[in-house]
Amino acid sequence: MHYFIYPESDTTLYSASGSMNTGLDEILEIRKDVDDSGVKTKVSRILMKFDLAYISSSIVRGLITNPKYYLNLYDANPTDLSISQSLWAYPVSQSWDVGEGFRFDSPGTTEGASWNYRTSADTADWWLEASASLSGSVAQGGTFHTNVYGSQSFSYGSQDMRMDVTPIINKWLDGTYANEGFIIKRSGSLGNGAAEADAFISGSGEEGNKKKYGNFSFFSRQTNTIYPPKLEVEWFDTKWSTGSLSALDSDELDDLVFYMKNMRDSYKEKSKIKFRVSGRGRYPTKSYSNTSSAYLTSKYLPSGSVENIGGDGVYYSIIDDDTADVIVPFGTGSLVSCDSKGNYFNVWLDAFQAERFYKFEFKVVSGSGTSEETIQYFDDNFTFKVVR
Numbered sequence: 001m002h003y004f005i006y007p008e009s010d011t012t013l014y015s016a017s018g019s020m021n022t023g024l025d026e027i028l029e030i031r032k033d034v035d036d037s038g039v040k041t042k043v044s045r046i047l048m049k050f051d052l053a054y055i056s057s058s059i060v061r062g063l064i065t066n067p068k069y070y071l072n073l074y075d076a077n078p079t080d081l082s083i084s085q086s087l088w089a090y091p092v093s094q095s096w097d098v099g100e101g102f103r104f105d106s107p108g109t110t111e112g113a114s115w116n117y118r119t120s121a122d123t124a125d126w127w128l129e130a131s132a133s134l135s136g137s138v139a140q141g142g143t144f145h146t147n148v149y150g151s152q153s154f155s156y157g158s159q160d161m162r163m164d165v166t167p168i169i170n171k172w173l174d175g176t177y178a179n180e181g182f183i184i185k186r187s188g189s190l191g192n193g194a195a196e197a198d199a200f201i202s203g204s205g206e207e208g209n210k211k212k213y214g215n216f217s218f219f220s221r222q223t224n225t226i227y228p229p230k231l232e233v234e235w236f237d238t239k240w241s242t243g244s245l246s247a248l249d250s251d252e253l254d255d256l257v258f259y260m261k262n263m264r265d266s267y268k269e270k271s272k273i274k275f276r277v278s279g280r281g282r283y284p285t286k287s288y289s290n291t292s293s294a295y296l297t298s299k300y301l302p303s304g305s306v307e308n309i310g311g312d313g314v315y316y317s318i319i320d321d322d323t324a325d326v327i328v329p330f331g332t333g334s335l336v337s338c339d340s341k342g343n344y345f346n347v348w349l350d351a352f353q354a355e356r357f358y359k360f361e362f363k364v365v366s367g368s369g370t371s372e373e374t375i376q377y378f379d380d381n382f383t384f385k386v387v388r
Contacts, residue, residue: 001237002318002328003064004230004351005055007221009098009181010048011113013141019121021101021112026223027076030087030185030216032207043207045141046218047096047113049181050231056173067235068332069169071150071182073161073218074227080214081154085206087161087216088151088187090144091168092180094118094126115141142183145171151187161218162232169231186213226323226353234333236306243340248299252281253366258378260360261342266385270350277301277314277336277343277362298342302366304335311368316345321357321383330363352386359383 011023016033031044048071058064071089097119099112110121118124126139150165165182172179188205206213219227248256261276279301304313314336318328328334336345352358360382367373 002333003233013115014044016042018116019110019114020108021099022103023099023112028218028220032213046184069166070232071163071165072230076217076219078217082213086153089182089184090149093143144183238335239337245300255282266387269354315363317361321359354388357385
């Protein structure tokens with residue numbers, strides 16, 4: 001299963017404008033600007049926070065089990081990116097206000113989080129608290145815990161980000177740290193005290209050295225596009241209980257007719273739907289001992305397991321029908337289940353964008369790990385609309 005939530009707040013912190021707030025900008029940036037002499041370096045970082053209350057309660061209720069979490073940011077025409085570099089996410093260690101400023105406000109808005117301040121100019125500084133000797137010292141660029149993090153490498157230009165942040169979310173959910181959101185940045189430090197004091201390294205890594213790496217741009221929660229940031233929750237929810245059903249044999253799987261049962265053209269947003277799928281051989285074997293049509297006999301498709309993701313099983317993917325963007329990929333959270341009525345899978349539509357069309361694509365794997373392995377894809381206009 002895949003579930004998505006959108007940020008309640010996000011903003012960019014710019015070292016070039018220490019007290020400027022950009023909480024209403026449509027674009028988030030991780031910049032690195034180095035002057036021609038290589039002496040002056042200016043960078044930016046992203047703050048982003050999600051409300052995890054529903055996720056936490058769903059885990060307690062047993063609706064979500066052993067999830068993984070991915071932070072998704074969508075490419076918004078970055079510039080001059082180098083061939084290879086990485087971005088890192090850490091849990092912010094202090095509270096902050098998103099603010100209502102824009103980068104190009106004149107005069108600049110100083111209410112809300114900025115490079116120098118957590119809430120507003122001259123009101124609440126970022127400050128170090130990791131060691132007694134530096135406790136209370138003013139910091140810049142946000143403060144964060146350094147012993148837990150997520151990261152993603154980028155190669156050969158721009159791309160969307162799907163960063164595994166499971167270790168960070170788990171620390172928030174188990175109460176180790178308060179959820180003050182993510183800070184997303186390049187590795188190392190510019191040399192401004194932004195990291196916790198016991199891990200601060202001045203002028204280091206991709207952020208702090210003198211090399212030009214270019215500027216990442218991502219759409220913010222304020223975007224008018226269909227690409228706001230989102231936190232993706234993925235967990236294995238497959239159940240397998242076939243009852244008296246028989247399995248499709250190898251001949252039937254070799255020439256498989258795959259279809260969905262009773263699929264509607266549209267579904268209300270916030271619905272939780274059980275979709276049914278089925279398969280049969282294209283030319284069922286005739287049997288004169290059975291008076292019912294062989295075409296109506298229900299059999300189950302190959303089963304899979306979390307221990308062998310990518311092996312035998314039926315996987316579904318959900319794709320935006322207009323843009324061809326993959327919303328739900330084939331994988332751990334998209335393995336089809338089975339009960340005594342046949343194969344099925346569940347989808348929570350409350351995080352899908354309303355008034356858009358989506359389509360299913362299916363992958364059927366059988367005989368994996370053998371010379372008889374087959375992988376078949378089915379995309380027969382399994383399209384639906386999420387409506388308000």
